[in-house]
Amino acid sequence: MTAFLAIVKLTCRSAVRSHIFRLLLILLLLSIFLLPFTLLGDGTPKGEVQIFLQYSLGFVGFILCLSSVWLACSEVSSDVETAQIHMIVVKPVRRAVVLLGKYTGVVLIHLALLLIAAVTVYAFLSFRLSSADMTEDERLMLDEQVLTARALYKPVRPDFNALAQAELDRRIASAKEHGQDTFLLQNDQTRREEFLEIRKELIVTYGLIEEGDSLFWQFEGLPKDLTEDDVIFLRYTIYVNRFYVQDQNSVRGHWIFAANYTRPDDNGGETVVSDLIATPEEDILTAAQNEITVPIRNSYFVYDGKAQVGFLNKDTNTSELNFEEGRGPFLLIREAGFFSNYCRAILVMAVGILSVTLLASAVAACLSLPIAIFFSAAYMLTGGLANYLVSSIPDVADFQAEYTGTFGYRFGDLMLNLIVPLQDFFVTGHLANGELISFPFIGLLFAKDFILRMLPVFLLGAWIYTRRELALVSKRG
Amino acid sequence: MAEAVKTTEKSASERPVVVSAIGLTKVFRDFWNRPKAKAVNDIDFEVREGEVVGLLGPNGSGKSTTVKMLLGLLYPTGGRLTVFGKSPRDVENKKLIGYLPEETYLYKYLTAFETLDFFASLFGLSKEERTRRCDQLLDMVGLAHARNRPVGEFSKGMARRIGLAQAMINDPAFLILDEPTSGLDPLGCREVKDLIKLLKKRGKTVIVTSHLLSDVEEVCDRIIVLYGGRIRANGGMEDLLTIRTNDTITVPRLPEDALERIRQIVRESVPDGEMSVAHPHMSLEDFFVDIVNEAKKESLETSGSRSGGAIAEYLTGDREHDAKAVLDSLTREEETPAQTLAKKMEEDAAKAAEDAAKKRRDDLFAKLQATAPAPEEEESRQAQQEIEAKMSEANRKLKDLLTNPTDRKD
Numbered sequence: 001m002t003a004f005l006a007i008v009k010l011t012c013r014s015a016v017r018s019h020i021f022r023l024l025l026i027l028l029l030l031s032i033f034l035l036p037f038t039l040l041g042d043g044t045p046k047g048e049v050q051i052f053l054q055y056s057l058g059f060v061g062f063i064l065c066l067s068s069v070w071l072a073c074s075e076v077s078s079d080v081e082t083a084q085i086h087m088i089v090v091k092p093v094r095r096a097v098v099l100l101g102k103y104t105g106v107v108l109i110h111l112a113l114l115l116i117a118a119v120t121v122y123a124f125l126s127f128r129l130s131s132a133d134m135t136e137d138e139r140l141m142l143d144e145q146v147l148t149a150r151a152l153y154k155p156v157r158p159d160f161n162a163l164a165q166a167e168l169d170r171r172i173a174s175a176k177e178h179g180q181d182t183f184l185l186q187n188d189q190t191r192r193e194e195f196l197e198i199r200k201e202l203i204v205t206y207g208l209i210e211e212g213d214s215l216f217w218q219f220e221g222l223p224k225d226l227t228e229d230d231v232i233f234l235r236y237t238i239y240v241n242r243f244y245v246q247d248q249n250s251v252r253g254h255w256i257f258a259a260n261y262t263r264p265d266d267n268g269g270e271t272v273v274s275d276l277i278a279t280p281e282e283d284i285l286t287a288a289q290n291e292i293t294v295p296i297r298n299s300y301f302v303y304d305g306k307a308q309v310g311f312l313n314k315d316t317n318t319s320e321l322n323f324e325e326g327r328g329p330f331l332l333i334r335e336a337g338f339f340s341n342y343c344r345a346i347l348v349m350a351v352g353i354l355s356v357t358l359l360a361s362a363v364a365a366c367l368s369l370p371i372a373i374f375f376s377a378a379y380m381l382t383g384g385l386a387n388y389l390v391s392s393i394p395d396v397a398d399f400q401a402e403y404t405g406t407f408g409y410r411f412g413d414l415m416l417n418l419i420v421p422l423q424d425f426f427v428t429g430h431l432a433n434g435e436l437i438s439f440p441f442i443g444l445l446f447a448k449d450f451i452l453r454m455l456p457v458f459l460l461g462a463w464i465y466t467r468r469e470l471a472l473v474s475k476r477g
Numbered sequence: 478m479a480e481a482v483k484t485t486e487k488s489a490s491e492r493p494v495v496v497s498a499i500g501l502t503k504v505f506r507d508f509w510n511r512p513k514a515k516a517v518n519d520i521d522f523e524v525r526e527g528e529v530v531g532l533l534g535p536n537g538s539g540k541s542t543t544v545k546m547l548l549g550l551l552y553p554t555g556g557r558l559t560v561f562g563k564s565p566r567d568v569e570n571k572k573l574i575g576y577l578p579e580e581t582y583l584y585k586y587l588t589a590f591e592t593l594d595f596f597a598s599l600f601g602l603s604k605e606e607r608t609r610r611c612d613q614l615l616d617m618v619g620l621a622h623a624r625n626r627p628v629g630e631f632s633k634g635m636a637r638r639i640g641l642a643q644a645m646i647n648d649p650a651f652l653i654l655d656e657p658t659s660g661l662d663p664l665g666c667r668e669v670k671d672l673i674k675l676l677k678k679r680g681k682t683v684i685v686t687s688h689l690l691s692d693v694e695e696v697c698d699r700i701i702v703l704y705g706g707r708i709r710a711n712g713g714m715e716d717l718l719t720i721r722t723n724d725t726i727t728v729p730r731l732p733e734d735a736l737e738r739i740r741q742i743v744r745e746s747v748p749d750g751e752m753s754v755a756h757p758h759m760s761l762e763d764f765f766v767d768i769v770n771e772a773k774k775e776s777l778e779t780s781g782s783r784s785g786g787a788i789a790e791y792l793t794g795d796r797e798h799d800a801k802a803v804l805d806s807l808t809r810e811e812e813t814p815a816q817t818l819a820k821k822m823e824e825d826a827a828k829a830a831e832d833a834a835k836k837r838r839d840d841l842f843a844k845l846q847a848t849a850p851a852p853e854e855e856e857s858r859q860a861q862q863e864i865e866a867k868m869s870e871a872n873r874k875l876k877d878l879l880t881n882p883t884d885r886k887d
Contacts, residue, residue, distance in 0.1 A: 001601075002598050002601045002602070002603075003598055003599045003600075003601055005598070006595050006598030006599060010584065010587075010595060013586065013587075014584065014586070017586055082582060083578070083580070083582045084582040084583075084584065086548075086550055086576075086578055086582060087576075087578065087582050087583075087596070087643070088599060089549070089550070090548045090549070090550070090571060090574065090576045091571055091596065091599035091600060091647075092568050092569060092570075092571040092572045092599070092600060092601075093568070093599045094568050469550070469551050469552055470550050471545045471550035471551045472505075472551065
């Protein structure tokens with residue numbers, strides 16, 4: 001233990017003397033104090049706070065990840081290259097302990113920095129909020145939508161496979177009925193192709209609402225112990241037509257909240273509740289994230305953890321409105337305070353530092369400094385690319401649509417199963433949107449990224465490190 | 478003489494084996510795993526407890542490779558290598574080993590004390606023990622005054638001294654010193670050699686590699702000469718270096734007539750051309766050390782490393798008098814620090830020299846008696862008595878000379 005602590009201490013001392021580390025430290029300070037002033041929000045206090053949280057903390061996380069990669073690589077591999085390691089491994093200390101000591105040293109120093117940065121950002125935010133000049137409404141909106149921690153509930157996704165199969169069966173039956181010798185009856189392959197085509201069409205058209213039509217979404221798993229004081233928010237983004245168009249327009253429509261269920265009454269009988277409450281028709285900005293407060297009593301709207309929300313298209317200027325898969329509508333319900341959520345976001349960043357340092361230490365245990373840094377950077381870049389490929393081609397794997405899309409998706413999917421995308425640890429977007437960063441989410445992240453992916457890489461690196469002929473690598477020897 | 482050597486070797490062979498190499502081979506390979514160079518080629522050797530072994534050879538002969546294999550920094554390609562009966566990679570074994578690398582790789586931002594403290598921590602020593610040892614070692618290597626200076630500011634010699642100190646931090650049973658005197662001033666070289674001799678007296682096993690053959694000659698019992706990765710010579714220093722075909726007689730300066738008589742006696746046994754008479758030289762190192770010791774007596778200041786103090790208390794194996802040792806080391810400043818050790822070593826050397834001189838004198842008498850002409854017995858007896866008296870006088874002077882080093886210049 002004495003040896004381990006000595007190596008940890010030495011690593012920390014060595015780290016603070018690294019020039020690049022000092023440079024990154026200056027960038028860190030700049031990102032906390034100067035960056036918020038260089039960014040413009042939407043002009044509202046809410047927007048400003050969101051920008052501040054997202055960019056300041058995001059940049060802090062990014063700098064700390066970069067710095068931990070650099071330091072871990074440099075601490076582990078430069079010792080081998082300069083032969084300083086010779087003086088250590090000839091002492092009765094296991095090489096795994098040396099590697100672990102260096103890892104711990106780098107992690108400790110970065111966790112300390114993260115803590116300092118987190119406290120500073122929080123204090124700075126509190127100061128700005130206390131001195132900000134805003135109306136009562138603006139402050140309420142800020143408190144309810146940003147400085148909070150709300151759980152996000154997604155609507156139940158229709159079983160597109162079952163729907164597609166039903167449609168396929170219907171078409172086959174119809175063909176048989178009319179005695180048509182269509183390609184559908186020829187073989188499994190053609191039927192499979194038709195099935196995928198139907199499914200694709202169903203997904204694309206699912207969120208489309210023509211003028212005068214409405215679409216309802218079913219929500220399940222909502223909290224059953226909601227009180228009337230709990231506020232439920234609806235978040236959504238509307239697009240015009242089926243194509244993903246970023247142009248912003250103004251369209252018209254109603255949101256409809258349905259109370260549609262049967263529940264036991266006080267007399268032992270059952271009461272059928274069937275009611276629709278709509279918001280007034282209003283102009284809605286398209287291709288932008290909107291949020292409204294659900295205007296009905298919670299006890300009326302949510303029953304047995306279930307609720308229904310619908311939208312009625314009243315826009316006469318466009319042919320159809322589109323709610324894209326994965327972009328809402330969502331229901332948000334407050335579950336914790338902002339401070340708690342802030343701490344959780346910092347915890348996720350800490351898991352990120354632990355993971356990234358683990359990777360860099362493992363790589364540097366086997367490779368030279370430049371190659372180790374290149375490898376770590378390539379790893380993170382591939383993670384980012386894979387994440388982009390997978391998230392930008394929703395559901396393509398199911399489609400097996402165009403070859404390139406499929407290939408890109410499959411590549412991204414494979415990469416994401418092997419490596420950890422750095423984005424996983426940047427949850428400042430959630431924080432800025434007042435979304436809850438739940439403990440199960442953090443636990444899953446830790447188990448999936450740290451234990452299942454990074455730890456095996458580290459163990460492999462440590463195994464190689466303990467078996468390397470360290471005297472073979474030396475710039476001075 | 479031959480019998481004496483055999484006796485020593487026999488006693489050495491009874492001691493436990495510290496290093497055993499059988500068919501040791503190391504082949505360096507390139508990226509594609511193709512053999513690039515055979516640095517060590519099927520060598521066999523043993524080092525036994527208490528031996529001081531010199532590993533000699535020109536650059537690229539395989540010395541450093543062998544040393545690195547002993548330390549587990551390189552792995553043998555072939556053969557068997559054990560240190561204390563275990564693999565060189567055994568972690569527990571390393572508690573018994575001290576290593577001074579060819580270049581001292583230190584963390585530049587650590588001070589001298591912190592450096593030693595760090596290496597002591599790797600042995601799991603307690604804080605008190607670490608502080609005690611570090612202070613004693615800094616005193617021993619003459620860097621107590623630079624205790625809180627970053628080692629990055631040190632000269633090569635000072636860094637070397639720190640390197641030596643860290644190699645001794647665990648009071649190792651087996652010490653590997655790779656070029657221990659490189660970068661050191663003659664005074665430092667002498668201290669290192671004195672230290673090695675002291676370690677030998679304490680029964681420690683030492684392997685020394687050096688290009689400075691005089692260093693090796695002075696401290697080693699045995700040398701292994703490597704060339705091209707193979708052992709070219711392996712044996713006791715006495716065995717390898719004694720020129721058994723010649724004799725040397727060292728006496729105090731004799732009057733010309735006595736010298737002439739000796740010449741005459743010798744001339745009867747050997748042809749004139751093969752005999753020479755000259756004054757012996759002291760080594761340049763001895764001369765230099767004397768000068769510096771004189772200067773130190775006059776308290777001349779230097780900003781570099783000072784000559785080492787007393788051997789660290791914990792290294793002498795006497796742990797009961799720690800407090801006394803600290804007091805002694807504090808009050809000993811007036812005395813030249815190297816002298817205590819030097820005096821001790823010289824007493825040993827004097828004793829050895831006296832024994833050797835006695836033996837040579839006996840041999841000489843035996844020879845003189847054997848070669849003396851029989852008819853002039855009375856004259857011969859007188860001459861013998863005269864020579865005996867002179868030899869006795871010479872012996873007395875030799876003894877004085879060796880036990881009183883400051884007189885040596887005279």
